[in-house]
Amino acid sequence: MPRSGEEVRQRLQQAALELYLERGFDQTTTENIATRAGVTERTFFRHFADKREVFFDGEAQLRDVLTRAVAAVPAGTKPLPTLRAAFHEAVPLFEQNRPVTEPRSRVIATTAALQERALAKGAALVRALTDALRARGVDEQLAMLCAQVGMDTCTIAFRGWMDDPSEGLHAQLDRAFRELRLAAAALR
């Protein structure tokens, strides 16, 4: 698949990451990125819809892995256990991407515009998980709630793992879902 344009695309992503790390997102122009990648500013916008999008390219892959993992869970499993299993399935992907994800997260943490886009990407993932649950026969309202809540729980686990990788992501996931179960049991 990789036409000659795929190389340019990767160079643009690399250049953007470098520049955002060096001088920050706001101090980097799209022209800076294009120049470092050896292309024109116009070409940058042919590959990425805007200055933020260049930072969120792996999301599609994660979405595919997660939705496939949801579909692979044995039928009859309840929504939240299904999601927990799916997230465990995606752990290798997270671990493998960590060297890229870690500096990326640092940049995002200091840039409001990137935080917004990250939230939007998370919302898209929640929509995909909602659809995956509905395909398993889960009621729409329940699917929305569980997809959102499951995603939050995974995010909490992920953040804990980023701060301190020693426990491992699997353990963080189990801990977060256990906390969720206990917290929700206090309702009623």
Add this chain to the structure above:
Amino acid sequence: MPRSGEEVRQRLQQAALELYLERGFDQTTTENIATRAGVTERTFFRHFADKREVFFDGEAQLRDVLTRAVAAVPAGTKPLPTLRAAFHEAVPLFEQNRPVTEPRSRVIATTAALQERALAKGAALVRALTDALRARGVDEQLAMLCAQVGMDTCTIAFRGWMDDPSEGLHAQLDRAFRELRLAAAALR
């Protein structure tokens, strides 16, 4: 014509809402809004940081009501029941704002840029709720998880109430939190 400032601010909000409804967010320029409000484009940016922010001004009030409501819940109440009570406390505010919120939501639903900002505002609210819970002695990780999950549950209830107000927001809240409890009980 140096108006009091606050009046100009409200005229700008009104003009923005009207124009976004008439021709859509993307087809409306900041100059359009300023002109309809009887001021200069520069003045628009003195009151609002960007074109989206003019749409999200009530968020601060909701945040104050919710954090105060959390603080007012009897000590010893667990995090999620605390939040559920706080959301019930805010129902009158939601009901009172509904005539404004409803057309606003329609615009947001059709505009990606506004959805992003809405997510960011929701995240800010979650941070405020997290702090409010921590002030009650809740562990940080647990506070983050509950604030996020509680917010999601409230959002689901809110959406259901927007689609069909006949049941009332109180009932939608109770139903959503009941679903959350049942879904989480299936874990382990």
Add this chain to the structure above:
DNA sequence: CAGTCCGTGTCACAAACTGACAGCACGTTG
């Protein structure tokens, strides 16, 4: 070899912001 995509460069341009400075109404102070 001719045709046709596809990615890119170039140019022109609208729209979203920002910084600097000046003016005008207002209340305060001497």
Add this chain to the structure above:
DNA sequence: CAACGTGCTGTCAGTTTGTGACACGGACTG
């Protein structure tokens, strides 16, 4: 009363983001 500071606005010039239109050149296809 007059001088003065303060807060809001207008004006102007400028940067940056993002888009549309068109032409060039290489790669693939028939």
